[in-house]
Structure formats: C-alpha cells, structure tokens
Amino acid sequence: MSIERREIEKLATLSRIAINEETINEVSQRLGSVLELVDQLQAVDTDGVEAMSHPMQATQRLREDEVTELNRREALQAIAPETEDGLFLVPKVIE
Amino acid sequence: MHNLTIAELVKGLQSKEFTSVELTQHFLDRIGSLDSAYNAVITVTAEQALKAAAAADQRLAAGNAPELCGVPILHKDIFCTDGVRTSCGSKMLDNFIPPYNATVVENFEQAGAVVLGKTNMDEFAMGSSNETSYYGPVKNPWATDSVPGGSSGGSAAAVAARLAPGATATDTGGSIRQPAALCGVSGIKPTYGRVSRWGMIAFASSLDQGGPMARTAEDCALLLNCMASYDDKDSTCIDREVPDYTATLNSSVKGLRIGIPKEYFSEGLHPGTDKAVRAALADLEAQGAELVEISLPNSALSVPAYYVIAPAEASANLSRFDGSRYGYRCEDPKDLQDMYCRSRSEGFGEEVQRRILIGTYCLSAGYYDAYYGKAQQVRQLIQQDFVSAFENVDLIMGPTCPSPAFKAGSKGDDPVAMYLEDIYTIATNLAGLPGMSIPCGMVEDKPVGLQIIGNYFDEARMLNAAHQYQQTSDWHTQAPEGIA
Numbered sequence: 001m002s003i004e005r006r007e008i009e010k011l012a013t014l015s016r017i018a019i020n021e022e023t024i025n026e027v028s029q030r031l032g033s034v035l036e037l038v039d040q041l042q043a044v045d046t047d048g049v050e051a052m053s054h055p056m057q058a059t060q061r062l063r064e065d066e067v068t069e070l071n072r073r074e075a076l077q078a079i080a081p082e083t084e085d086g087l088f089l090v091p092k093v094i095e
Numbered sequence: 096m097h098n099l100t101i102a103e104l105v106k107g108l109q110s111k112e113f114t115s116v117e118l119t120q121h122f123l124d125r126i127g128s129l130d131s132a133y134n135a136v137i138t139v140t141a142e143q144a145l146k147a148a149a150a151a152d153q154r155l156a157a158g159n160a161p162e163l164c165g166v167p168i169l170h171k172d173i174f175c176t177d178g179v180r181t182s183c184g185s186k187m188l189d190n191f192i193p194p195y196n197a198t199v200v201e202n203f204e205q206a207g208a209v210v211l212g213k214t215n216m217d218e219f220a221m222g223s224s225n226e227t228s229y230y231g232p233v234k235n236p237w238a239t240d241s242v243p244g245g246s247s248g249g250s251a252a253a254v255a256a257r258l259a260p261g262a263t264a265t266d267t268g269g270s271i272r273q274p275a276a277l278c279g280v281s282g283i284k285p286t287y288g289r290v291s292r293w294g295m296i297a298f299a300s301s302l303d304q305g306g307p308m309a310r311t312a313e314d315c316a317l318l319l320n321c322m323a324s325y326d327d328k329d330s331t332c333i334d335r336e337v338p339d340y341t342a343t344l345n346s347s348v349k350g351l352r353i354g355i356p357k358e359y360f361s362e363g364l365h366p367g368t369d370k371a372v373r374a375a376l377a378d379l380e381a382q383g384a385e386l387v388e389i390s391l392p393n394s395a396l397s398v399p400a401y402y403v404i405a406p407a408e409a410s411a412n413l414s415r416f417d418g419s420r421y422g423y424r425c426e427d428p429k430d431l432q433d434m435y436c437r438s439r440s441e442g443f444g445e446e447v448q449r450r451i452l453i454g455t456y457c458l459s460a461g462y463y464d465a466y467y468g469k470a471q472q473v474r475q476l477i478q479q480d481f482v483s484a485f486e487n488v489d490l491i492m493g494p495t496c497p498s499p500a501f502k503a504g505s506k507g508d509d510p511v512a513m514y515l516e517d518i519y520t521i522a523t524n525l526a527g528l529p530g531m532s533i534p535c536g537m538v539e540d541k542p543v544g545l546q547i548i549g550n551y552f553d554e555a556r557m558l559n560a561a562h563q564y565q566q567t568s569d570w571h572t573q574a575p576e577g578i579a
Binding site: 008014017018031050051058060092093 | 402449
C-alpha cells in the first residue's frame, strides 16, 4: 500500500514539514506500510464501546483563578532564536 | 564502588565508608574512560555534580540527610534540567537550555542525589533501538554490535556498564522495559499518573510515564520512592499517597497468583527467551506462587491501536516546535511558512517526521473517527482484558520482548518490524497499568527480560515479587565483559 502523491503533499502542508522530490516515493511507501498495520483496527467490532481517553476516567482538575507564576520573560527569551524589546521576532507576516 | 547497589551505596555513605565526592568522581571517571564505547551519555555535568556531592557530604555529616543524599544518578535527556541542555535526542533542541527543572529532577535535587549528566535516547523518545538519536546510536554493553533498545537506551546502557548506579527513564510504549530487558537491568514504568510529567518533554501525553532504572528491584524501589509524587502542575497526576516501596520487598510470594497470558507465548517469541522466562516463572512457583494461565484476547490489537494514538498525540505535541520561541530555527527564512517548514524539516529526524505525518493523517478531516476514534475504542477493549484478568490474579508475567538485542541497522528499513519489538509492552501503556522488566536469563550471550505487569497503583507488589526472584537468582548481578 502506498499513499497518493496528492495526499502526501497535503499532509506535508498540514504538518509544516517539507518533503523533497527525491524522497517522496520512499515516504509514501513507508507511511503506507504503517497505515496497513493500523488498518487492522477496521475489522474490529467496536459497536457500543466507549472511546477511552484516560485510564482512570480522571477529569480535568480546576484551580482558583489566581497568579501562581512570576514573570520570567528575560529567562524565557534568553533561549529564543530572535527577540527585540521583549518580543519574539519572526519573519514579516503582513506586507 | 561501581559494583555496589544503590542500597549498599546509601549504607556506605551514611556510615562514612566513602564520601559522595569520592563516589561522584569515581563514576565521572568511568563515564570519561568507558563511555566512548557506548555513547550512553550526551552531556556530562562534572562541575555541578562535584559541587552537589560536596553539599551532600555536608548534609550527611550533619546526620539528617534523606536516603538518596549523595547518590549519583543520570537523567534521561527528556527531563528538563535548569541551566543544563535538554536535547531530547534531537537537533531541534540541541541548543535548548531550560530555565527550570522537571518535577522529577526537582524531587531528586531535594533528596540530595547527585546528577552526573544526561543520557542518550531515541529522538523525542520515538524508537526501540536508540538509533534515531541526533547524537548517534547507543551501543549495548553486552554486545556492542547490537542495539541497547529504546527509547531509554542510554539510561539502560549506562546502568549496565556501571557508569551510574541508577538512572531516570520514560516509557510510552515500552521505552523503560524493553531497553532494561536488552541491557540486563531492572526498570519500572509506574501507573499512569504516579510520576509527574511536568518538565518531561511530551511525546504521547496519554501514555507517557517516567520511571527509574537500576540493577536491582530494591534499587528501583528506592528511586521510585523519590520519583513518585503528586504534582499540581501535571493535570493528569493522580493525588494519592506514595507508599514506601521498600517496606514490602521482603514479603513472601507464597500464595501470590501470577497470570500467564497465553498470547505472550505464541509465534514470534524466540525459543531461548521462551525458555528463560518459563524458568523464571518456575522459580517463583517454587517459592510458593501459583501460576494461572490467562487470556488477553485483544493483545494483537495493541500495536495497531498504539500506532494511531501515539503518533496522533505526538503530532499535536510536536507542533510547538516551530522555530519561534526556542529550539532550532532555519537560516534566512523567507517568510513565516518557510520558517515553520524548514525549521521542522531540518530540526526533526526521519522517524519523528514519519510519526508526525501519520498522526496528522489519523487526525485529519474525514479520517478522525475511522482512526483515532476507533483506536480509542480498541484501547477500551484492551483495558477490559486486563480488568477481567486482574479479577483472578495478582500479577501478570511474561517476556518483555520477543527476542534478545538485535544487530544495529538490522531493522532500519522497515518501520513496522521495529514497531513489533514492543508487542508485549504497549498494551500496559494503553491501559495505563504499571509494568516492569527484570533480568531472567541469557540467550546468545545477551540478556533476557521478565516482564511483570501489576494492577493500578500496585507497584509495591511488583517490586516485592521482583525482589523475591532476585533473592534466588543472580542474573541481575552479572556484568558485561570487562565491566565488573
């Protein structure tokens, strides 16, 4: 099983991963073999089975809406690729 | 000193037989002289370690030091360490120096343990052979042409080679148990929610769980005492008292009911592994445990369910690595999209990219119900198998993995062959149950692991059975050639 080229290109865009021309066939084949593995699930009868998202059916805890963390802007921005005046810099978004 | 267990090191430190500085220097020297053969350690923190050791010696001299005070350990490079690079085995985080400690790291720091450095691992914990690390593959100390397992292969190899008496690790589908088995050490993945995930770089959040590795079950108990805690900062951490895991180690296994799943002894299992595991079970039976054949009928579905759920969650978790705020950014991005795409394509390795693509596929419009929804339903069926089994047995045991360590490079071309390495370990992650691996034999001069699966929060019973087995066996005391 392999995935169609069009579909790989769409996945690459959604994932923000660039796949180059030379490897696209190989990627398609390897993804195909993984999908073939997971397609075994389709044959399982799961009518009426509830989807499980947490092993102990735990629900999200809530806490008081109060400040618990100090502002650590300098420490956090010290490891950023590019900053200016306390802001994270990225390439120009709006012309 | 490197052949002493953590329990023995604790005694030696407290009775002043040696100091933490001497001990720390000894292990730093071993890492320096031996690790070039294994590549188990990515970053050595010698200066900080010696400083921490000196502080530990002061606490020990004062006489009220916590149990692990002065004991040297290694952290898997997935746990954030304040001021020390935390790479997660990836080029993406090669330059990442966290400004905070993971809760697990904090727990060990409070206890006065000494951190020698950070261990190698499969990139973002995705792999079963430690061949996907940006820092190069880890070699198995028992046979350097073979893999140590993964993803916590660096931690397992380091403990096997006596570069540290214990190490932290994480397990999403077998990443503590499989490398522990292949390297002949003991390791436990606790119940989901037992150990805080805060500051532990996320792979698949509903499956990830941290745990310790050491040479003996007793040492695992000592480390887990420190590692397990309730943490407000991890919203899936369970608020439940942490027992003293060493308190029940010496209980007898007489009358213990051990379930043997027939699905774990079927085709694909190496005959040597089969024999070693059955011999270990017979030993426990001789100690008074009762062996009960059980069935986990949905076992075969655990690998396909896992390879939907884990990549789906990974694709969401890893979307944060976009070159904006930390980590790798490509050179001269021409616009924002280019920055995202190139930073991610250049920063992530092949297996990580593959799992992001698979996960994106399974979560994309039109496929969500057929893949992710379906896999979460199958997950429920797998959990039900265990719930039913634990109505009749106290523990479940079988092999940790199908065969001993395979040759490096031998499964590189086929992702599915690699995925099947975790066929016996994945189900416990899907169910959220605790699992453990201890050495139980040798095949082709390589170690074999016995897997022990417990009911929710029953780690003490697992550690007890493992410890009792280790009282009458010596597989856990054996060392690779040239190590002891």
